[in-house]
Amino acid sequence: MTEPATARGLPAGADTxxxxxxxxxxxxxxxxxxxxxxxxxxxxxVFFVLVASLFPLTLAPEPGTLxxxxxxxxxxxxxxxxxxxxxxLFGRDFDDGTLAQVALSPRPLPALVSGKMLAHxxxxxxxxxxxxxxxxxxxxxxxxxxxxxxxxxxxxxxxxSLLGGIVGALTLGARGGSGLxxxxxxxxxxxxxxxxxxxxxAQAAGLSAxxxxxxxxxxxLLAGMAxxxxxxxxxxxxxx
Amino acid sequence: MPLWRDVSFAVxxxxxxxxxxANGTGxxxxxxxxxxxxxxDAGVLCWRGxxxxxxxxxxxxDLLFVGHAPALSDELxxxxxxxxxxxxxxxxxxxxxxxxxxxxxDIGRAAGVLARALSAGQRRRVLLARLALSARRLxxxxxxxxxxxxxxVAWFEATLAAHLARGGVAVVATHLPLRMDAARRMELxx
Amino acid sequence: MGINWFRYxxxxxxxxxARALAPWFLxxxxxxxxxxxxxxxxxxxxxxxxxDAYRIIFIHVPAAWMAMFIYxxxxxxxxxxxxxxxRLSAMMAQALAPTGALMAALALWTGAFWGRPTWxxxxxxxxxxxxxxxxxxxxxxxIALRGAFDDARRADRACALLTLVGVVNVPIIYxxxxxxxxxxxxxxxxLTAAPTMAxxxxxxxxxxxxxxxxxxxxxxLWRVQAIVAEREEGAPWLARTAVAR
Numbered sequence: 001m002t003e004p005a006t007a008r009g010l011p012a013g014a015d016t017x018x019x020x021x022x023x024x025x026x027x028x029x030x031x032x033x034x035x036x037x038x039x040x041x042x043x044x045x046v047f048f049v050l051v052a053s054l055f056p057l058t059l060a061p062e063p064g065t066l067x068x069x070x071x072x073x074x075x076x077x078x079x080x081x082x083x084x085x086x087x088x089l090f091g092r093d094f095d096d097g098t099l100a101q102v103a104l105s106p107r108p109l110p111a112l113v114s115g116k117m118l119a120h121x122x123x124x125x126x127x128x129x130x131x132x133x134x135x136x137x138x139x140x141x142x143x144x145x146x147x148x149x150x151x152x153x154x155x156x157x158x159x160x161s162l163l164g165g166i167v168g169a170l171t172l173g174a175r176g177g178s179g180l181x182x183x184x185x186x187x188x189x190x191x192x193x194x195x196x197x198x199x200x201x202a203q204a205a206g207l208s209a210x211x212x213x214x215x216x217x218x219x220x221l222l223a224g225m226a227x228x229x230x231x232x233x234x235x236x237x238x239x240x
Numbered sequence: 241m242p243l244w245r246d247v248s249f250a251v252x253x254x255x256x257x258x259x260x261x262a263n264g265t266g267x268x269x270x271x272x273x274x275x276x277x278x279x280x281d282a283g284v285l286c287w288r289g290x291x292x293x294x295x296x297x298x299x300x301x302d303l304l305f306v307g308h309a310p311a312l313s314d315e316l317x318x319x320x321x322x323x324x325x326x327x328x329x330x331x332x333x334x335x336x337x338x339x340x341x342x343x344x345x346d347i348g349r350a351a352g353v354l355a356r357a358l359s360a361g362q363r364r365r366v367l368l369a370r371l372a373l374s375a376r377r378l379x380x381x382x383x384x385x386x387x388x389x390x391x392x393v394a395w396f397e398a399t400l401a402a403h404l405a406r407g408g409v410a411v412v413a414t415h416l417p418l419r420m421d422a423a424r425r426m427e428l429x430x
Numbered sequence: 431m432g433i434n435w436f437r438y439x440x441x442x443x444x445x446x447x448a449r450a451l452a453p454w455f456l457x458x459x460x461x462x463x464x465x466x467x468x469x470x471x472x473x474x475x476x477x478x479x480x481x482d483a484y485r486i487i488f489i490h491v492p493a494a495w496m497a498m499f500i501y502x503x504x505x506x507x508x509x510x511x512x513x514x515x516x517r518l519s520a521m522m523a524q525a526l527a528p529t530g531a532l533m534a535a536l537a538l539w540t541g542a543f544w545g546r547p548t549w550x551x552x553x554x555x556x557x558x559x560x561x562x563x564x565x566x567x568x569x570x571x572x573i574a575l576r577g578a579f580d581d582a583r584r585a586d587r588a589c590a591l592l593t594l595v596g597v598v599n600v601p602i603i604y605x606x607x608x609x610x611x612x613x614x615x616x617x618x619x620x621l622t623a624a625p626t627m628a629x630x631x632x633x634x635x636x637x638x639x640x641x642x643x644x645x646x647x648x649x650x651l652w653r654v655q656a657i658v659a660e661r662e663e664g665a666p667w668l669a670r671t672a673v674a675r
Contacts, residue, residue: 002407003253003288003407004377004406004407004408025327025328029313029316029324032315032316032320033313033315033316036316036354092313092314093313095309096310096313097307097308097309097311098311098312098313100305100309100311101311103277104277104295104303106297106300106301106329107328107330109295163595166595170575171575171578173579174575175578175579176574176577176578183571184571187596187599188596190564190607191603191605194607198609198610215606219602233512236294237587238584238588239278240277240294240583240584
């Protein structure tokens with residue numbers, strides 16, 4: 001018997017069209033799942049608000065102190081809530097076997113992973129970006145500082161999703177679950193935290209915030225290019 | 241301790257390799273190696289004559305893998321799950337195609353039900369409905385007929401026969417009997 | 431020329447080498463360490479501005495260097511492990527991690543003891559100290575990830591990837607922490623820039639550096655033997671070399 005003709009609908013290789021199609025697949029599927037489980041997303045957002053509102057209770061809530069601590073506290077809260085959402089990214093797909101199907105599909109895995117990471121940021125990072133200026137007001141940040149905080153989070157939280165994706169994939173099937181993921185992810189998050197909260201602090205000190213934002217943008221570009229490949233490699237290691 | 245040594249086979253176009261063996265003899269491991277999910281400690285896997293590392297694109301292009309895990313997302317309906325899996329592999333994922341595939345397996349009525357509410361047998365049927373949508377050349381199926389009733393098993397046997405008649409190849413691990421054409425059947429006992 | 435380096439990529443041929451070399455490196459470390467400590471604590475003069483407290487740099491600075499350097503070496507072995515799938519590379523990376531963590535911890539500990547008389551506090555959020563702390567966390571992360579898997583091969587590859595991600599991040603972390611530090615703090619006395627280093631101080635520092643080098647290499651070669659023995663337990667070749675000893 002001879003080799004049968006293939007009737008695949010997918011073009012071979014990783015050209016732009018198939019990369020974009022793969023990205024869209026990951027994005028659409030994970031957004032649909034996120035929409036169905038939106039209660040959990042609300043919980044994650046409430047956690048962010050809760051952490052941010054615990055800090056003033058631990059100190060004398062004087063406007064000067066609050067405005068000084070605000071950016072850092074809100075950034076740490078964003079970091080922790082991003083960490084809380086980390087298992088959603090690959091954990092369930094790994095448990096139910098979907099991740100094996102994803103990794104074995106003809107589509108380029110880094111692009112599929114990028115789509116999933118983008119969806120993850122849209123449902124866990126973007127709400128934090130939007131909420132931060134509101135919480136900033138409670139920390140007596142003025143409108144300009146609030147806007148800058150949102151801008152720094154808009155550039156920084158995608159990096160958290162990208163780096164978190166690598167860590168999430170590395171810890172699939174590992175003992176020690178979320179504690180281990182936190183231990184691995186938090187040191188990697190340090191530069192993002194420094195540049196993000198530093199942007200607002202620099203502006204408050206009368207300096208320009210643009211170097212901080214530029215560095216965050218550079219970090220986002222670097223992470224955006226490298227992290228999907230690292231996460232794809234980690235997924236293949238996890239499935240092996 | 242190696243699971244086995246000196247296991248060697250070549251499956252010609254149009255044939256199915258049935259992998260048999262007691263629990264714990266490594267049927268699933270062998271299938272995972274054939275699917276390119278994992279590597280063998282020693283030895284090579286070739287697809288269409290060329291050696292393949294795990295996750296090699298030529299193998300992925302032609303592969304349909306149905307493993308033990310349900311591969312269904314609890315938050316999506318049966319139809320959405322099937323459409324997502326079909327479109328992932330580049331198969332026809334249109335609503336009509338998905339619906340008719342589900343109807344073939346007699347679970348058209350459950351199309352709109354969330355996967356978490358499906359029974360084990362229904363989940364299995366959703367997965368097997370992928371076979372109806374897929375034109376991949378290599379099927380690697382791990383215990384495909386577990387928790388299926390007689391009607392669904394008969395459907396599976398007919399679908400597998402059609403796949404082989406098209407010239408396709410299948411590697412199937414099963415401990416349940418499968419009725420199939422003896423000329424197309426190879427057996428490997430681990 | 432003529433040496434097949436890949437020969438030593440296999441534990442079978444590497445183990446006898448490690449077994450033979452480890453004691454020599456450790457002995458060298460002991461001798462050099464003795465000389466270095468004698469030079470640093472006995473011969474070198476008291477510093478004009480910092481008094482005798484500065485003498486801790488003879489341990490602190492080499493340890494801090496080793497902490498950074500070992501991470502890079504670990505990343506090199508990790509890259510080999512992922513690229514060539516060599517078991518020994520992954521075992522070397524595994525053997526390096528605890529020593530790297532020890533060096534980072536030693537640098538932090540001695541730094542704190544230096545900080546107390548000099549800064550008046552054990553911990554001053556100095557840029558170097560903070561980034562070494564993060565480096566320690568990176569080491570702990572690799573060790574913890576290793577412990578989280580039963581399957582050695584899975585652990586090897588996951589740790590190798592994590593180390594590579596870490597090594598890309600280390601310069602960024604150092605840069606970001608320095609950046610943060612210069613924005614928030616005036617310049618303070620730096621631990622490494624003693625105003626004038628007498629020649630004897632430089633000599634003592636170099637000798638201590640070589641001592642720590644020898645110690646780290648010796649200990650890693652020692653540990654890698656244990657890892658090979660643990661992993662390849664029951665392998666026939668291991669029994670043979672054990673008998674040969």
